Amino acid sequence: MKLKKIGTFESCFKELFGIPRQSSLAPSVQGKIILSPPFDRKEMISDLDKFSHIWVIFGFHAIKNNHFRTTVRPPRLGGNKKVGVFATRSPYRPNPIGISLLKIIKVQKKEKEISILVSGQDILDQTPVYDIKPYLPSVDCEPKANGGWTDEVPINNEPSIQFSTESIQNIQKFFPEKEKQLSFQKIIKETLALDPRPGHQRGQMEYKTYGFRLLDFDILWSTENNNFSVEKVFKIGSNNL
Amino acid sequence: MKLKKIGTFESCFKELFGIPRQSSLAPSVQGKIILSPPFDRKEMISDLDKFSHIWVIFGFHAIKNNHFRTTVRPPRLGGNKKVGVFATRSPYRPNPIGISLLKIIKVQKKEKEISILVSGQDILDQTPVYDIKPYLPSVDCEPKANGGWTDEVPINNEPSIQFSTESIQNIQKFFPEKEKQLSFQKIIKETLALDPRPGHQRGQMEYKTYGFRLLDFDILWSTENNNFSVEKVFKIGSNNL
CATH class of the missing domain: 3.30.2310.20 (RelE-like)
Structure with a gap:
């Protein structure tokens, strides 16, 4: 399947190093999704401002498409343990597509720019966006889910x-x-x-x-x-x- | 971006009508993701069995790619109210890709078939799968998120x-x-x-x-x-x- 870019992500992260490894981990960090033509129509985001969160489906554009790995050494496991690429959110996957849960700050419908201001983002500047879907807490939230190897290491052992x-x-x-x-x-x-x-x-x-x-x-x-x-x-x- | 199929979904749903509109709404319904070559390698799903849930990124293959709508009338709103396509999970979107949260029943590594048995599925039989990602409750679960127009109608007004x-x-x-x-x-x-x-x-x-x-x-x-x-x-x- 061929994906058309529906927008571009503007982010304060200009390079891969330093990007939080999951969205929502750096809640102060803001970004902006600007819809691209022919999808920059305000009807398409009508009622989106009533949701508090969205899923953004984007491309890991800094990763070459053919450079996937079958196993990955997650940084959170100290880089020593290998796990299957499908058991990680690593960008080095067969299809370099990512999903991020972002908080909506504002849906902006100006004459020349239709955009969504978001926070909690972990996305590189100029990332192509392929889809935006509303977050549905009734079906997307599984508080009792088992986080596999990610449960082994606490996220916040803050230095x-x-x-x-x-x-x-x-x-x-x-x-x-x-x-x-x-x-x-x-x-x-x-x-x-x-x-x-x-x-x-x-x-x-x-x-x-x-x-x-x-x-x-x-x-x-x-x-x-x-x-x-x-x-x-x-x-x-x-x-x- | 061009997506390569990494697997195929085997489901009891043979046609669009009757499919639950979100995953997890029909918890008894089981399905199976069978990995396709060259991605049918057991290393790629190593440690996946330690997670309880996965995100499956798939194609709405029964929907023609160029048939997207700018607004949609969600069935749950009685089909009378229009909302922007990006404020819905409708399959009639610019890129017909869907995400579903599924519960892992079993990760099966047989000699000739690498597959994942899942439950709670809302996916059509023979759907192409483009990615599998672990569900991370620490970052994916936002119980206090606002479900927009979907909050207006209870899911279970069971007949x-x-x-x-x-x-x-x-x-x-x-x-x-x-x-x-x-x-x-x-x-x-x-x-x-x-x-x-x-x-x-x-x-x-x-x-x-x-x-x-x-x-x-x-x-x-x-x-x-x-x-x-x-x-x-x-x-x-x-x-x-």
Whole structure:
């Protein structure tokens, strides 16, 4: 079957590294689905604003279609244990399609743009969207379901996260308003709390630095023992890097 | 994006009419996903048996790809009210892909067939399957989500359902074992309890007969007031019809 793109996802995540591994894990992170022609018609999303959540079916467009794996080493299992690809949500699957449960913030029907503002997203910027379906709690929610190997590891073994004085000064420079400074810090915190390091590097105690891209910024952060520190925040393309 | 079929769904539902409109609404109904080559490898479903539920992403293969609608009249709203197609799970969508939450009964790894037995299914026989993903209750379950227009109508305004003496005799003839008779009756009951009539015919009080196909049988049933009656059960292709 051939899928037509019905929209494009605008996200603060500009690269794969750093993206929360499931939606709803970073509730502050917002994104926007912009419907593409010929599907940018307001009738098509009529009554969608009465739902609180949607399923978004999208393509893992940064993954090459023919690069699927039969087994995967989930980062949450430390990268040591193999499980079948169909027992994971890994993007390296026969058909690189993903589903994400997102919270609707606002359905926007402007003259030139039909879009849905969402939060809790885990989707890369410019991701093609293939379908939007309402979340039906009466049939989609199974609180007693068994989460298999994902039950073995708690999601929140949160590391301590500090911001260096320099990183705070960087953020203050880029965002003059106090409110925006705090929400930018919150997004960074939620993203780091999920420990975006590759599975095999988790639990390593020595000092190491990493970077990830968020909106138009590169975030330089370091780990030592189980303490994370945001070191510097650069504007992409500036000479500071 | 082009989707490759990874498996085929074997179901007791041989035609669209009569299929429960959401999975999990007819918990007795079983089905089987048989993996297709080159994806029929037991590594690919390793550890899947530790989960209790899966998402199945499938194609609405009985719906023509170019027959999407911008708005839909959901049967549950009596067929009078229009809502945007993206605010429904209707199969008449730009990309005819569906998602169903199914309960795993058994993951079977035989030499010549890798398959997953499931229950609670709402999928047509011979449906192409494009992906299988584990259900993660920690991120997929939002009990407080707002179900939009679907909250307006309760799912279970169950009609009374009787079996005629003739239909019971038919069933006894086809299924000598008492246990199978009862489970066949249960599937019929669960299917009818969801009122498979077209929306605009619901609530009609006069006597009317309908048929639907289940496994290799045609079920003839009638409605009058809010009472449903199973009249006859025919084997498909027999001279009784």
